Amino acid sequence: MPWLQLRVNTNREQAEKIENALLFAGAVSVTLQDNADQPILEPGLGETPLWDETLVTGLFDAEVDTGITEAKAASFLCELLPNARWEQLEDKDWEREWMSNYKPIQCADNLWICPSWCEPPAPDAVNIVLDPGLAFGTGTHPTTFLCLQWLAGEAVQGKTAIDFGCGSGILGIAAILLGAESALGTDIDPQALIASRDNAVRNGLEPERFPVYLPEKTPADASADIMLANILAGPLVELAPQLVERTKVGGRICLSGILASQSDKVKTAYSQWIDFDADGEKEEWVRLSGTRVR
Numbered sequence: 143m144p145w146l147q148l149r150v151n152t153n154r155e156q157a158e159k160i161e162n163a164l165l166f167a168g169a170v171s172v173t174l175q176d177n178a179d180q181p182i183l184e185p186g187l188g189e190t191p192l193w194d195e196t197l198v199t200g201l202f203d204a205e206v207d208t209g210i211t212e213a214k215a216a217s218f219l220c221e222l223l224p225n226a227r228w229e230q231l232e233d234k235d236w237e238r239e240w241m242s243n244y245k246p247i248q249c250a251d252n253l254w255i256c257p258s259w260c261e262p263p264a265p266d267a268v269n270i271v272l273d274p275g276l277a278f279g280t281g282t283h284p285t286t287f288l289c290l291q292w293l294a295g296e297a298v299q300g301k302t303a304i305d306f307g308c309g310s311g312i313l314g315i316a317a318i319l320l321g322a323e324s325a326l327g328t329d330i331d332p333q334a335l336i337a338s339r340d341n342a343v344r345n346g347l348e349p350e351r352f353p354v355y356l357p358e359k360t361p362a363d364a365s366a367d368i369m370l371a372n373i374l375a376g377p378l379v380e381l382a383p384q385l386v387e388r389t390k391v392g393g394r395i396c397l398s399g400i401l402a403s404q405s406d407k408v409k410t411a412y413s414q415w416i417d418f419d420a421d422g423e424k425e426e427w428v429r430l431s432g433t434r435v436r
């Protein structure tokens with residue numbers, strides 16, 4: 143499989159923003175590397191030191207049409223930045239390097255995400271088997287991590303869930319592995335539905351327990367005890383009536399993909415129905431959760 147790699151030298155503060163932009167643009171992996179770790183970038187005598195710079199590397203699948211389009215979109219973003227460059231990669235070396243960048247991630251005491259090529263570090267915990275793929279959601283992104291952390295602390299036993307904007311299906315799959323009876327996934331991206339189905343099978347789930355739909359095919363009356371929506375603040379505000387309607391009264395809702403500066407706007411859009419818990423935070427991202435009270 144041919145791969146395209148985008149590399150950008152930037153400072154630490156910008157690095158996370160670029161990482162997020164690349165992930166949202168469809169990169170299958172993004173790695174950050176402190177340039178101080180790279181002797182090759184050591185400045186020569188009289189040159190400006192690069193120690194406070196970070197190398198951001200995004201990987202795109204060059205064979206997927208949408209991937210190339212998305213990669214180009216990311217390229218436009220990065221054209222605004224100094225040192226952005228595209229490289230075509232040889233297959234095998236990259237795959238090895240790519241795999242070595244993914245390690246099991248602990249999201250809570252009892253919840254891990256494990257790439258399929260790694261032994262689970264805690265075999266008795268709930269282990270979601272998930273490899274980086276074309277759909278968003280490997281657990282490395284703070285917005286996904288915040289949802290998983292929340293789910294692990296919820297009473298999900300025997301409940302139903304909706305994974306709104308399912309991407310890789312990670313949240314719906316996690317809900318079921320943690321004890322939910324079933325989950326329904328929906329996403330505007332057909333690739334996400336394929337990834338969600340594949341990941342469900344990989345985690346030993348029967349397809350009936352995690353049906354996935356495009357929004358227009360999602361049963362109009364589908365509602366659940368637990369609503370999980372990791373999409374951006376704009377769509378969360380726009381979709382508030384729909385997300386609330388699909389959450390049963392007394393049910394729980396978890397909203398993610400919200401920058402700290404946007405959280406009041408999202409809260410206001412839901413406040414007539416939702417009694418909010420304390421916010422969750424990771425880096426510049428905020429998770430809003432609460433109970434539907436009316």
Ligand SMILES: C[S@@+](CC[C@H](N)C(=O)[O-])C[C@H]1O[C@@H](n2cnc3c(N)ncnc32)[C@H](O)[C@@H]1O
Pocket residue numbers: 277278279280281285286289305306307308309310311312313328329330331334357372373374377399
């Ligand atoms: C940030 S990703 C989250 C993926 C995964 N749920 C996670 O937590 O990692 C957002 C997903 O929402 C989907 N999405 C965006 N707007 C949507 C909408 N209006 N309805 C359904 N899905 C949407 C995108 O295609 C993308 O797969």
